[in-house]
Amino acid sequence: MSLIGKVRLFAAKPSAMRLWFVPVWCLLGLARIAKSMLPFPQIAGYLGTTANPGATVSATPGQQARAARIGRTVRMAARHTPWTSDCYPQALAAVLILRLSRLPYIVTFGLQRDERDSDMLAHCWVTSGETIVCGGAESAVFRPVAAFISRRHRP
Amino acid sequence: MEQIEQAWAGNVRMIRRNPDLLAVEMDGDLVMMSVERGEYFGVSGIGTRIWELLEQPHSFDALVDTLCSEYEVSDETCRADAAGFLDHLAANAMILVE
Numbered sequence: 001m002s003l004i005g006k007v008r009l010f011a012a013k014p015s016a017m018r019l020w021f022v023p024v025w026c027l028l029g030l031a032r033i034a035k036s037m038l039p040f041p042q043i044a045g046y047l048g049t050t051a052n053p054g055a056t057v058s059a060t061p062g063q064q065a066r067a068a069r070i071g072r073t074v075r076m077a078a079r080h081t082p083w084t085s086d087c088y089p090q091a092l093a094a095v096l097i098l099r100l101s102r103l104p105y106i107v108t109f110g111l112q113r114d115e116r117d118s119d120m121l122a123h124c125w126v127t128s129g130e131t132i133v134c135g136g137a138e139s140a141v142f143r144p145v146a147a148f149i150s151r152r153h154r155p
Numbered sequence: 156m157e158q159i160e161q162a163w164a165g166n167v168r169m170i171r172r173n174p175d176l177l178a179v180e181m182d183g184d185l186v187m188m189s190v191e192r193g194e195y196f197g198v199s200g201i202g203t204r205i206w207e208l209l210e211q212p213h214s215f216d217a218l219v220d221t222l223c224s225e226y227e228v229s230d231e232t233c234r235a236d237a238a239g240f241l242d243h244l245a246a247n248a249m250i251l252v253e
Contacts, residue, residue: 039193040190040191040192040193040194041190041191041193044190044193050190052177053177111181111186111188111195113181113182120186120195122195143179143181143186144179145177145179145186145187145188145195146177146187146188146190
C-alpha cells in the first residue's frame, strides 16, 4: 500500500484509536529497548504474577471490549513501526496500557516445534477473558509454558 | 568427565528441581521457560525421568541408583551422564542443591 493510502487508512480510523496511536507507537519503541536492556525477571515482574500456563482470567464483557480496542490499537501501531514489532514488544506495550486501564489480562508464552529443523519456536500472546488482545493469530498452535496474570486480578 | 562426577558423587546434599519451573510435555519431551533467564529449555530421553524424580529431593547417589535400576546402562555410564546432565541444569538455575 502506498504511503498516501496508509495515511488515508489511518485517518479513516476512529478518533480514539488515532489519539492512542502515537503513545502506543512510542511504547513499542520503548518495549524494543526494554527487551534488549532489562533482565527478563524484571520484565516478568512488570508483566504480572506467575500463573499456570494455559490459565484464563475472568473479565466482564465491558472489560473485554475495552481490552479488544486496546489490542486493535497496539496491533495497528505495530504494523507502522519501521522496525519489526513482533509478539513480544506488542505484549509489553499492551500490558502497560491494560495495567493503566486496570483491566484483567494474562500474558502467555508458548512453544512449538518447528517442523523444518526440529528447533523450537516461541510466541507470546495477551488475553483478557476470552478476548485476544495481541499475538492471538497463531496462539492456538503453541503450547503454553509460562503465564503472567495482572496482579490485581490474580485468583 | 571424572572431575564432574567427583563433584556430584562426593556431594551428599539433596538435589531437587527448581519449583518455579513448570515443565510441559511436548512430543514426548519436556519443555519449560526459565523466568530467571528468559530462556526456554527442552529435556528429552532419560532427562525427562531425572526431571520427574527431582520433584522430590534426591542425593546424587540415590538418583543414580534409581536410574540404574530403571535403565539398562552401566553404573559408570549412568553416573557420568547424570552428572553431566545435572551440570547443565545447575548452570541454568534449574535445580536447587541444599
